[in-house]
Amino acid sequence: MNAIVEHSQTKKRVAADNGRESVVTIRDLEKSFGDRDILKKVNLDLFKGENLVIIGKSGTGKSVLIKCMVGLIKPDAGHINILGYDVPYLNEAELNELRLQVGFSFQGSALYDSMTVRENLEFPLKRNMKLFDRNKLNDLIIEALEDVGLAHAVDQFPSELSGGMKKRIGIARTLILKPKIMLYDEPTAGLDPITSREINELINSVREKYHTSSIIITHDLTCAKQTGDRLVALFNGQIQVEGSFKEMSQVDDPEIKAFFNY
Ligand SMILES: Nc1ncnc2c1ncn2[C@@H]1O[C@H](COP(=O)(O)OP(=O)(O)OP(=O)(O)O)[C@@H](O)[C@H]1O
Numbered sequence: 001m002n003a004i005v006e007h008s009q010t011k012k013r014v015a016a017d018n019g020r021e022s023v024v025t026i027r028d029l030e031k032s033f034g035d036r037d038i039l040k041k042v043n044l045d046l047f048k049g050e051n052l053v054i055i056g057k058s059g060t061g062k063s064v065l066i067k068c069m070v071g072l073i074k075p076d077a078g079h080i081n082i083l084g085y086d087v088p089y090l091n092e093a094e095l096n097e098l099r100l101q102v103g104f105s106f107q108g109s110a111l112y113d114s115m116t117v118r119e120n121l122e123f124p125l126k127r128n129m130k131l132f133d134r135n136k137l138n139d140l141i142i143e144a145l146e147d148v149g150l151a152h153a154v155d156q157f158p159s160e161l162s163g164g165m166k167k168r169i170g171i172a173r174t175l176i177l178k179p180k181i182m183l184y185d186e187p188t189a190g191l192d193p194i195t196s197r198e199i200n201e202l203i204n205s206v207r208e209k210y211h212t213s214s215i216i217i218t219h220d221l222t223c224a225k226q227t228g229d230r231l232v233a234l235f236n237g238q239i240q241v242e243g244s245f246k247e248m249s250q251v252d253d254p255e256i257k258a259f260f261n262y
Helices: 064-069 093-100 117-129 132-146 163-175 193-211 223-226 247-248 255-260
Strands: 023-034 036-047 051-055 077-082 102-105 179-183 213-217 230-235 238-243
Touching: 023 064, 023 213, 036 064, 036 238, 051 193, 051 223, 051 247, 064 077, 064 179, 064 213, 093 102, 102 238, 117 132, 117 163, 132 163, 132 193, 163 179, 163 193, 179 193, 193 213, 193 223, 213 223, 230 247, 230 255, 238 247, 238 255, 247 255
Parallel strands: 051 213, 051 230, 102 179, 179 213
Antiparallel strands: 023 036, 023 077, 230 238
16 A cells, blocks of 8 residues: 555445455444444455554554454444454354454453463363364464464463563464464553564564464554554544554644654
């Protein structure tokens, strides 16, 4: 994309897509809680193989958007198509099928404290893949841990790990199902700059190795710059502008400017 695209919220954006395959298509998505309209006709595409960063200030609905995508929150109106699945209309079995292909890395690492790293990683394989063969389990666990550089931590408990290590293990637990799409919700929140950089590099290496398409929600400008092929800004319940990091940093809009200059 060469230029910033100002979004007309109802316009289909196929013309700007240069024939790229969309693995997530969101159209006119709406969600309110009580009288608070959080998402107001959101339109968004994730194209195959790209890292798409969503920026926006706190409370603007980024997590609500991602939760709608994995069926944790039901939207009030609009369409979400992911890998051919019409998400708001899926039954539980179909949702589980979709969730095998869409890895969701939560804001916290969401590890079970009473389980070792190995047991945490075994959990989705046993529950979702019905895989119980000890050797196969071990191979997949070690591969996922090697991907995040933490094979040596296999027998440790989460309480023995640093914040950055927990994030990595959380990502390994998502990766172990070999998803086609990764959703990262604030992957660097609460981490120091060096550890954040390592997580950003990990996000990029996951894409290289597994050819994933990813959505990265972040407040962290360095994360946006290092991981994002394309950025979109969610403000006031709508995707307002999109472009590369450089393009976005030059947008003449007070809210976007405030975000880039704080
Ligand atoms: N289940 C819910 N019930 C009621 N309100 C909710 C619910 N989930 C989210 N909200 C509200 O929706 C708004 C958007 O929340 P969301 O978590 O998506 O923000 P965000 O953009 O991800 O912010 P942050 O960057 O701080 O995580 C917030 O005002 C929040 O209080």
